[in-house]
Amino acid sequence: MSDAIRSLEPRALWNCFADLNAVPRPSKKEAKVKAFVRAFADKHALECLEDSGGNLIVKKPATADRAGHAPVILQAHLDMVHKAADGVSFDFENQGIDMWIDGDWVRARSTTLGADNGLGAAAILAVLASKDLSHPPIEALLTIDEEQGMSGARMLQGGLLSGKTMLNLDSEEDDEFTIGCAGGIDTLVSWQHYTHSLHAPEPRYEIRIEGLRGGHSGLQIHEGRANAIKLMARLLDTCGTEMVALSEMKGGSARNAIPARCTAVVVVQAGSWEKEKADAEDEAAFEKRIADEAADILAEFRRIEPDMRITTQKLPPSPHGFTPTMTDENQRAFVSALRAVVNGVYRMSPEITGLVEASSNLSLIDVAEDCAEWSGLQRSSVESSKRDVAAAFAAPFRLIGAEVRNDDGYPGWSPSASSAILDQMKGIYRELFGHDVGVSACHAGLECGVIAQTYPGLDMISFGPDIEEAHSENERASISSAQKFWKLLTTTLARL
Template sequence: MGILSNIEPKEVFHYFEELSMVPRSTFHTKKISDFCVEFAKAHNLEYIQDEVNNVIIKKPGTAGYENSDPVIIQGHLDMVATKTTDSDHDFENDPLDLFVDGDLIGAKNTTLGGDDGIAVAYAMAILASTDIPHPPIEAVFTIDEEIGMGGAHHLDTSVLKGKICLNIDSEIEGVMTVGCAGGYIYDTFIPIEWSEENGTKMTISISGLQGGHSGAEIQNQLGNAHKIMGRVLYALAKDYDFNIVSTNGGNAANVIAQYNTTEIIADPAQAQAIADAVTGLEQTISAEFAGQEPTLSLNAVSEGETALKAFDADTTAHVIGFLYGAIDGVQCYDRAFPTAVESSLNTGIVETTEDTVKIKFQVRSSVATKLDDMRNKLDLATDLAGASREISGEYPAWSYNADSVIRPKAIELYKEMFGKEPTVETTHGGLECGILFGKKNDLDIISFGPELTGVHTYNERVHIESTKRMWDYLKELLKICK
């Protein structure tokens, strides 16, 4: 018996739990891709596994739907690999440790992978069913969506016959997504010049922030650990002498960073004053959040006098200036829909290597020229830091389709089933829909899904009752796709 065995809808949660036993972090998706192939073989279904490990599984229509056009059900196989700082979970080898808490499903100390395991579980439940009426199904499972959408970029859409595409990668029940922003990953590499330094080694740590999905929650003005660290270091550098030894934190470009740990070596005579100053900054910054970041922790711990290799004065200044000064967060709201974010960027990862400090951003906008403008601003900050840059993972925006056939049907069905209008909107988060539409521009796409909270963090939860409602909705939606 599995943890989820007695939870309805059993057919969905059966596959969701099976998926949770297979490691599937971004860029490590061979195991989950092979799992999907074995599933297809076990159910005698046609499948395609491409060279990058995308999987397409096809199933004929049921009685009465034999001659209907296929419907594409699409989701991604990979998940964000985020865990608590004290977790020893190995995302490349360990299964997730699931738990149930009332209406919520989570994973102990790690992300859950509801984004986007729930889409794969829905699709598998349809593919394995013998009693659910549906048109021919083309289930499209892509890899590496969370960083760069590489699977969608490589997908050969010429093998797909369907024109209706149901993307199940939205995380608020009752919201139908009909467009999304474009974006890219921006990496800055600040070169390190090392020097031998003597003094008191200190570790400054920021933790306890809520974090979140930089596409769905950037407008909530949550604390970003890297930006807070930049502020702290800049404030300290005004009054005290120190060199940075290392700075690290964050899990992914598209996750609002929950932690940063920076080691410094300081004048021993100033170590206590630095620790006191950090305590004061914690109080100031916590007060500024006005209760929104209740578990924010900022502290400095002295580790004794020593001699060690540290950044030289110029490198230290460049790193502090870049972390503090580079743009971050919401840059502009949509002029037509003032509550919707148009342009933003997120400082997701800071990593010290032997030669560089690498800072990774997720940049998003629904306006192409704004993507260029943010790139120019990052270029300026990068140049001022004497650093180099790299752009990757570019993906296009998915524009609203005024002539959609599936959208009015989906809206009307939702009203009939739940007695209320769904919210129809575009999202600031990046979806694979834009890439798929760019490859196959006869696609008629909508995106929806059950309620997921804490996505991209170790507080991620799948809401059980919502999952059941949207499962019922998906089944009814397939019935009207004749």
């Protein structure tokens, strides 16, 4: 990790971020980062509680000038999305993030940076460690497993927080206050399919789609970024069962990221019934069919996916002497279902101009010998619309006989028409930066709506520094924006 990160201003924030990013913190495996926070609390003689959901609450008394003021909840999540660039091997469970400075941006070397939501968590730690900042009593709520279903927030224990105002530090634009967000639901699909075995030396090929931008499946879903799984289904459909038999397929990196990579292993089949096995002519026809369709795809996405690569590579014969593949009937059903499934924007909000109301992202897929599993995340700011888009996502898979189930989902956060913290912070922002701040809802999932189920009546707002390309290996955080964010946070705390 570059020591230069620790020299950035404000040093309190960036040093806490550097310390945090040295600790592995994958979703559902937060033991190391929770131990780090407990040790941090002990070092600064702060009370640290763990609730029944596995979340941490660190409490700090008010400074002398704010004694007697109401407590304020500062909230962020500890886990991060883990994704490495194509071809990069990185042990996220044991390695810290390797950061570097690129002009006004902090980046990671070929992995996600963890600024989502590491900068928010680091800001909270910096406030907790401070000796000279003015603030009311602080209740720092550091949740777990936000990125894999918000289980920490969903299992949040009541009765441990007394604050009535909550500052969520998980937004990614420094000139916007977020006062509402979409809810989400995961749709999980499992399909037992029939296979037959094609004997060696039937030619086996790997088809690879890589180099896509990927990104956040909520914040970037409206940009038309390519979904690698959907594109692979298109290539398989173009070839048809008369040309290839599908053996394996794997794609996606996280439930809440647009898939940037997908691979498939296929066996090239004989082009006519007269042949017993495929020959060089059939292989050439397959390679040309893929190349022609790939050229069309690359042309269609040339502006938004300039680094996309679609390649084929001939593989050695199967060491087992045979290759299990889907039957023709199953393959046609499977590919057709993937082609038909809802992916992308489902409905724009009729209430808020430019806001996506409902969307769907085909996130992950893994096709093995006789079982295929895949999943998608559906989001909506309207509960009935969330159920509708999830049902639409499931429909083609139910038609082919797959088992479809949904998790419990999480609610959206409805904007409040009256918010004291919003009014106060709008004034502080104008005073500090000389212009008005934007106020909006977002199509990402924030924990505010979930937390409000356990602690109803909270007055909540979300804000943060500029972070781009979250959930991808191109994630980056603006240094100048982090300074602006810190100034806003510390000034607000001094006024509450």
